[in-house]
Amino acid sequence: MTSRRMAGRLGSTFAPGLATLFSYEARWLPKDVVAGLVLTALLVPQGMAYAELAGLPAITGLYTSILCLLGYALFGPSRILVLGPDSALGPMIAATVLPLVGANGDPARAVALASALALMTGTITVLAGIGKLGFVADLISKPTMIGYMNGLALTILVGQLPKIFGFSVDAESFLGEIAAFVGGVSGGEMVPAALAIGAGGLILILVLQRVAPRIPGVLVVVVLSITAAGVFGLAARGVALVGVLPQGFPPLTVPHVALSDIALLVGGAFGIALVSLADTISTSTAFAARAGRTVDGNREMTGIGVANIAAGLFQGFPVSTSGSRTAVAEQAGAKTQVTGLVGAGAITLILLLAPGLLRNLPQPTLAAVVIAASLSLSDIPGTLRLFRLRRTEFYLSIAAFAGVVAFGVLLGILVAVALSIGNVFRRAWWPYQATLGRVPGIAGYHDISSYPHAEQLTGCRIFRFDAPVFFANARTFREQLTGIARSDPHPKWIIVAAEPITDVDVTAADMLRDLDGTLDAGGTTLVFAEMKDPVRRKLDRYGLIPAIGPSHFFPTLDDAVEAFRRDTGAEWVSPPQGS
Known part of the structure; x- marks a missing residue:
């Protein structure tokens, strides 16, 4: 060289x-x-x-x-x-x-x-x-x-x-x-x-x-x-001038x-x-x-x-x-x-x-x-x-x-x-949340606030939380799911569409453990679908997957929905007219 x-x-x-x-x-x-x-x-x-x-x-x-x-x-x-x-x-x-x-x-x-x-x-x-x-x-x-x-x-x-x-x-x-x-x-x-x-x-x-x-x-x-x-x-005339500058280099x-x-x-x-x-x-x-x-x-x-x-x-x-x-x-x-x-x-x-x-x-x-x-x-x-x-x-x-x-x-x-x-913290603290449904003619599952006439499964709610779950928004996540569990009609399953969840910290993990027990006691099963592999590994390290149950984690939303339908025989229904 x-x-x-x-x-x-x-x-x-x-x-x-x-x-x-x-x-x-x-x-x-x-x-x-x-x-x-x-x-x-x-x-x-x-x-x-x-x-x-x-x-x-x-x-x-x-x-x-x-x-x-x-x-x-x-x-x-x-x-x-x-x-x-x-x-x-x-x-x-x-x-x-x-x-x-x-x-x-x-x-x-x-x-x-x-x-x-x-x-x-x-x-x-x-x-x-x-x-x-x-x-x-x-x-x-x-x-x-x-x-x-x-x-x-x-x-x-x-x-x-x-x-x-x-x-x-x-x-x-x-x-x-x-x-x-x-x-x-x-x-x-x-x-x-x-x-x-x-x-x-x-x-x-x-x-x-x-x-x-x-x-x-x-x-x-x-x-x-x-x-x-x-x-x-x-x-x-009273105007100040710059004057001669010092000569030379400093x-x-x-x-x-x-x-x-x-x-x-x-x-x-x-x-x-x-x-x-x-x-x-x-x-x-x-x-x-x-x-x-x-x-x-x-x-x-x-x-x-x-x-x-x-x-x-x-x-x-x-x-x-x-x-x-x-x-x-x-x-x-x-x-x-x-x-x-x-x-x-x-x-x-x-x-x-x-x-x-x-x-x-x-x-x-x-x-x-x-x-x-x-x-x-x-x-x-x-x-x-x-x-x-x-x-x-x-x-x-x-x-x-x-x-x-x-x-x-x-x-x-x-x-x-x-x-x-x-502003970043505010977006993570109060992230966008949605209940999802099926829209005839459109693949996938969609926000019912955008599609009010989307079909939903009887006895099942699909919930999406568009942020990592961490100490600041763990209470918000818990309150949303407990509110859904108390709704009428009472859901047998709550499927969390977990793809947008990029992280779960220790505080949130403890919350999920308590939440799963609370929902189970009320007759509602907590289920996760499409969870990213790095997040799932964290939950496994926290001991959450054994606690919640490996069978409650599905690779896709379709898999989770089909599992619910096999267990309950539920069908997709349209919302009542005028709702």
């Missing part, structure tokens, strides 16, 4: 992006370079804007963009996925870091805390990837994620409004920010020139996104805003934070890791499907984890994927992660050779970029679709939205996770 092939094999195992570089084809380079330069036009203003959204100096957004692109290019499995500062994570970072910094805190301390947060997020994600825990991204269901993102979009919008109007507010809650904004406007703090450049930029971005999506609206607005700042002297820095601070950062790191993973895996899956590829969630976790660690070691903050920037790269012809390497190199050259390039960029323009991104987070059509299709999931979405607005982004994500898990 050649050294190149060996390196490629090792790279595909531990660093998929590096493996791609070993097999890189020269014909891809022109498209990757062009896509990388186009991407840079978005990465620079968005990176700066999202850094400020996170409560950090704008320059840290560029540091973060460079290092996360490098880290993912080497360790990420996706060929074109673009990582970077993200509008969804910005408020979560701010909510975690700014309370530790305090009012008028030292920006250097905020950067150190954010870098430590990135290192913790990256470590959590890498360990989860190594432990093959990619499924954790499924902890947030789509309805609750829609609600969470809608709430996040609204909080970002409200938080950026003062910047569009040219002033700042100091508030700790959603309602407090609204009150402070209204008070600032009514108190005469608004700067007309700031509102003109900010609102005009926002409108132009939204219009270009709608009528000419291939034109980089953010780049157009940045260029026009910088030009307007020079031509109209916006600084003299050194390797291990953030110095107190142990007490680390304990407080842990919760934020877990929340950020969860949102980042859910977003990254869903986005990578969507783009991979277009190219006919599949996604390895565990490798994605490792790749994004390394990207976060790389950013954290160079004064950066936590990152996630970006669907919009990935779409831009794809449309520009990106073939591999060399696109990201080109973008990282271009940003580095800006910092080394032209740090004053963006000095006249108005701060309200950055706020406009953030608001435009926040609007893309919201999914009003998706919310209305939930309302039309499934009211329960619509209410879950609204509850997640309210959780973000009422409790903030960090507690909001906990609310979203809790709602998702609670």
